[in-house]
Amino acid sequence: MMKSFIRFADTLSTSMGKAFSWCIVILMGGTVYEVIMAYAFNAPTLWNFDFSMQMYGAILMMSGAYCLATEAHVRGDVIYRLFNQKTQAWIDLVLYFIFFFPGVIALAFYGYEYAAQAWKIKETSWSSPAQIQIYMVKSMIPAAGVLLIIQGISEVFRSILCIQSGQWPARMVVAEETEKILMRTSQEEDNQNVV
Numbered sequence: 001m002m003k004s005f006i007r008f009a010d011t012l013s014t015s016m017g018k019a020f021s022w023c024i025v026i027l028m029g030g031t032v033y034e035v036i037m038a039y040a041f042n043a044p045t046l047w048n049f050d051f052s053m054q055m056y057g058a059i060l061m062m063s064g065a066y067c068l069a070t071e072a073h074v075r076g077d078v079i080y081r082l083f084n085q086k087t088q089a090w091i092d093l094v095l096y097f098i099f100f101f102p103g104v105i106a107l108a109f110y111g112y113e114y115a116a117q118a119w120k121i122k123e124t125s126w127s128s129p130a131q132i133q134i135y136m137v138k139s140m141i142p143a144a145g146v147l148l149i150i151q152g153i154s155e156v157f158r159s160i161l162c163i164q165s166g167q168w169p170a171r172m173v174v175a176e177e178t179e180k181i182l183m184r185t186s187q188e189e190d191n192q193n194v195v
Helices: 002-040 048-062 064-069 085-121 137-165 178-194
Strands: none
Touching: 002 048, 002 064, 002 137, 048 064, 048 137, 064 137, 085 137
């Protein structure tokens, strides 16, 4: 049961992360359009600033669970990585309940209230003359919280499985540190040069 939930959560988180990564392309298109309109035609838009903020917000909010599923979050693991995997799993398990879940449950719960209020009043942006609607984007706050809760439960299950077996369960996608990639590439090149 735990392994199937881990698979479900990883699939959901990576799918959402990849889907919302397309916001970067949309954001780039909006920025290019704004630059052309402002500098080539001397007709800057009123809406592009708010549009960019919404795209940045969507990318930030909806990438959290993806980063957790792929181990892409920045973590200070100078001491942590010296422990064996079972000890790491115990540390993760305890810290998820002390720090992670209180924060993401608050994000989902209060984010829902915040988004519901925005939908109720059909909130618009007050920071620009365009006054575009932002209540739909605020729905991503509780959605991000729910995705993080699901992925967090998956991480707790991972920790439990590691405590039982002494090995971390495999991940669907793993973000590798740049220095590891460079070291592996260098070793492969050295092996090719030897042959």
